[in-house]
Amino acid sequence: MSTVVDFQKVVAVAGGFPVLAGLDIEITKGEIVHLRGSNGVGKTSFLRACAGLLQIQNGDATVLGFDLRDDRIAPRRYIGLLGHENHLYKDLWVREHLEFRAAAVGADQHDVEAALQRIGVSERLWAVPIERLSAGQRRRVAIASVLVGRPQLWLLDEPHAALDREGREVLDEILIDAASSGATVVLASHERDLSKSVTSRVVTLRGGRLWEDSGAA
Amino acid sequence: MLHEVLLIALKDLRVEWRSKVTLGQVAPMGLLVLVVFAFAFDANTRLLELGAGGLFWVAVLFGGTLLIQRAFEVETDDGNFDAFRMSTIRAPSLFLGKSLGIFIQVVLLELVLGPGIVLLYNVRIDDWLLLLAAALGGTLAFSVCGVLWGVMAAGTRVRATLLPLLLVPILAPVLLAGSRAFETAFGVRAEAGWTWASLMFVIAAVHAAVGMGTFGFLLEES
Numbered sequence: 001m002s003t004v005v006d007f008q009k010v011v012a013v014a015g016g017f018p019v020l021a022g023l024d025i026e027i028t029k030g031e032i033v034h035l036r037g038s039n040g041v042g043k044t045s046f047l048r049a050c051a052g053l054l055q056i057q058n059g060d061a062t063v064l065g066f067d068l069r070d071d072r073i074a075p076r077r078y079i080g081l082l083g084h085e086n087h088l089y090k091d092l093w094v095r096e097h098l099e100f101r102a103a104a105v106g107a108d109q110h111d112v113e114a115a116l117q118r119i120g121v122s123e124r125l126w127a128v129p130i131e132r133l134s135a136g137q138r139r140r141v142a143i144a145s146v147l148v149g150r151p152q153l154w155l156l157d158e159p160h161a162a163l164d165r166e167g168r169e170v171l172d173e174i175l176i177d178a179a180s181s182g183a184t185v186v187l188a189s190h191e192r193d194l195s196k197s198v199t200s201r202v203v204t205l206r207g208g209r210l211w212e213d214s215g216a217a
Numbered sequence: 218m219l220h221e222v223l224l225i226a227l228k229d230l231r232v233e234w235r236s237k238v239t240l241g242q243v244a245p246m247g248l249l250v251l252v253v254f255a256f257a258f259d260a261n262t263r264l265l266e267l268g269a270g271g272l273f274w275v276a277v278l279f280g281g282t283l284l285i286q287r288a289f290e291v292e293t294d295d296g297n298f299d300a301f302r303m304s305t306i307r308a309p310s311l312f313l314g315k316s317l318g319i320f321i322q323v324v325l326l327e328l329v330l331g332p333g334i335v336l337l338y339n340v341r342i343d344d345w346l347l348l349l350a351a352a353l354g355g356t357l358a359f360s361v362c363g364v365l366w367g368v369m370a371a372g373t374r375v376r377a378t379l380l381p382l383l384l385v386p387i388l389a390p391v392l393l394a395g396s397r398a399f400e401t402a403f404g405v406r407a408e409a410g411w412t413w414a415s416l417m418f419v420i421a422a423v424h425a426a427v428g429m430g431t432f433g434f435l436l437e438e439s
Contacts (some may be wrong), residue, residue, distance in 0.1 A: 008309075053302060077305045085296030089228070092233040100228050104304035129235060145300075 270399025322361025
């Protein structure tokens with residue numbers, strides 16, 4: 001099993017505060033890792049550090065074989081990131097937005113419709129401005145934006161937020177399919193039930209460090 | 218690279234087309250600025266005629282600054298900057314694409330303001346070629362400067378007030394050169410209008426080169 005994320009004694013600072021304080025974690029290909037922990041323990045910071053959006057101050061950090069201390073931009077083309085925010089252009093129609101996102105990550109335009117259908121965005125909404133969608137529908141479009149890029153590493157921050165029961169189930173299926181086809185998924189979530197149904201490993205952070213690991217690789 | 222530039226520009230133009238901010242709000246605001254100046258200098262129509270070139274560029278500066286703010290607002294809103302960083306689009310393409318989008322919107326603004334100064338300020342155009350060249354150079358300079366400084370302001374909480382504070386001093390030479398070139402084109406100043414117009418192209422080229430070289434760093438740090 002190849003290592004996708006390898007953090008050794010990683011320290012990262014945001015706003016003068018050490019958000020990652022010597023984090024050690026190794027994640028291998030095909031895992032679905034559920035990140036848990038109270039607010040402010042470093043879950044989002046860990047995801048952003050993996051995506052190269054948060055600079056590593058100390059320690060060794062490798063993602064998809066790229067040393068983040070040397071180059072934190074190169075691995076991004078293989079990563080799909082969904083943060084607390086949806087990264088949506090609210091004035092664009094659903095389909096226009098997704099076509100733009102597909103082009104921006106070098107994905108196939110033919111995958112746009114498939115991604116929207118997979119996540120359950122009804123066809124009647126494809127030509128509707130995103131600002132008119134409900135919070136749950138927007139979250140689905142945001143997930144479709146990640147899905148269309150076929151990332152090797154999925155970094156998801158509270159992906160189930162605003163989704164209804166059906167949406168959650170569809171997302172879980174998508175994550176399982178992605179992992180079974182060789183992608184790796186790291187998702188931060190407060191949902192306790194999630195671990196049993198979807199994730200292969202539960203990691204708990206505390207104070208910017210690894211606190212508990214249900215099954216280290 | 219051209220494909221990436223067009224992708225960004227078309228996305229920005231599509232966002233503007235859907236929101237109708239440029240034509241629905243910024244252009245009327247620019248016209249209002251011209252009308253306010255017309256009222257302010259009403260007693261002296263000769264003064265209006267003499268200052269028409271400068272007043273045109275002041276209106277462009279006001280309206281254009283709003284367009285640049287809007288162009289970066291759609292990126293900072295809902296975390297779109299992160300999506301930009303995660304995309305495969307290269308930073309110079311992002312810079313040029315945003316600049317092209319702004320350029321086209323400012324041209325639209327100028328197409329509204331141009332007839333405005335002719336009608337309100339009783340302007341007569343002596344040299345159309347110089348007028349068009351100066352408008353092109355000034356708009357190019359405005360667009361690339363605006364995007365370069367816009368991305369710097371975009372990452373701050375005070376971006377709405379910071380951007381004009383950064384832009385106005387930077388664009389002062391463009392404002393001056395544009396005014397002088399337009400005054401020559403209007404026949405109210407016998408000066409080297411083409412030299413002023415050329416200066417704007419030089420400013421645009423320098424800022425374009427700096428923007429293409431630094432936009433990636435600025436995007437990461439914003």
